[in-house]
Amino acid sequence: MICAELLAADANGIQAVAAAASQPADVTTCTLVLTSPAELSTLNGLAFPTPADAATAWAFGISCVVGSYATSWGVGAVLRFINSR
Numbered sequence: 001m002i003c004a005e006l007l008a009a010d011a012n013g014i015q016a017v018a019a020a021a022s023q024p025a026d027v028t029t030c031t032l033v034l035t036s037p038a039e040l041s042t043l044n045g046l047a048f049p050t051p052a053d054a055a056t057a058w059a060f061g062i063s064c065v066v067g068s069y070a071t072s073w074g075v076g077a078v079l080r081f082i083n084s085r
Helices: 039-044 051-083
Strands: 002-006 017-019 032-034
Touching: 017 032
Parallel strands: none
Antiparallel strands: 002 017, 002 032
16 A cells, blocks of 8 residues: 655646655555555546536537537438428
8 A cells, every 4th residue: 555645736737646755554644545556657647627628528519419410400301391392
């Protein structure tokens, strides 16, 4: 078990995780507890978007779905009109 801590946030607000300078015998006092050194690189490799960025991506995705549906409906309406003549 590795005792770890959060480092100061960078300019983008991202906090990295680092192994604590001293490793206590009792890990109950640790801020974070990692089970293997591989977890350290995995945690530092993840970057979650800010809520504003996530909302923008979600809105863009939904608008793509709605836009595609509306376009398909419009094309279908034109084809139905042509076929009905």
